[in-house]
Amino acid sequence: MKRKRQQGIALLMAMLVVAISAVTATMLVSNQAFLQRRSYHQLDAERLRAYALGLEDYARLFLQKDARESKTDHLGEDWAVGIPGLPIEGGMLSGQITDAQSWINLNSLLTDPVQEAALKALCRREEVSCDFIDALKDWIDEDLETRFPDGAEEDYYSSLDPPYRNPNRPMADRSELRLVKGVDAESYQKLKPYIIALPEATPLNLNTLSRPLFEALNIARKEGEGFVDADRFIDEREQDAFSSLQDFEKRMKARLSEEQKKALAVSSRYFLAEGQVLQNDKTLRLNALIERTGRSGSRVVWRSFGEFL
Ligand SMILES: [Ca+2]
Ligand SMILES: [Ca+2]
Incomplete structure (x- = not known):
């Protein structure tokens, strides 16, 4: 089993090298004509960008391969291993993939009382007020009716200085939560490790969610009273991932x-790919949200580049 896994990872590393060389080769050819006109600084920046996009391609191939090979998604699979460091000319690449459905999806809260209750439990754990949940739902829902007692719609945000508008549609990024009535910088920082904003309502993946989130779910035991013990859950999951809810x-x-x-x-549909390229003392970070579509497809929902130092 271990040997099979090592072979799997070796194959994936080979796929990465192919993805990276394809992207850098294209870049170099297209750059020839402009070479005279561009500064070294620009070329460095473009090269880092090309490597980062190569990492993103690789993450997509990796996830597509996984979808063909398994029906569940868990932390023992190849995609969860990450690339600790692959040498490139003058530097190093690294990256990792995280299951985006291991976090509470803010855009699920309109329709999912279970994730809402879990978020409230996490608020208590982190000792922050969760009076913002009505306002969060108003932020996302299409209507302009303010929820009772703690909601907020356009009339509230337009009276602020400076005024702004709530979008009345799903959040594009979890950082929008900072703008919701009742959320301050401190509570956002405390809740950040548990939350994400995905383009649609999604379930939580039991095979990847964190221990504190599992505790926050308060899953009842079949016999007797109380809840399923989180330590026992983590142990059991490490032995063998869950193949179904049953x-x-x-x-x-x-x-x-x-x-x-x-x-x-x-299993999961959305994954977060993070990559870092270090070359000639310059660093570029890439974050991308990848949606797996069916058994063989995937798309990048959004991507962001970190600073180029
Ligand atoms: Ca899988
Ligand atoms: Ca609304």
């Missing part, structure tokens, strides 16, 4: 409510 219920002696069955899953 498998989870059986092995953990858990009783999922109908709402929890809708809010939880054992």
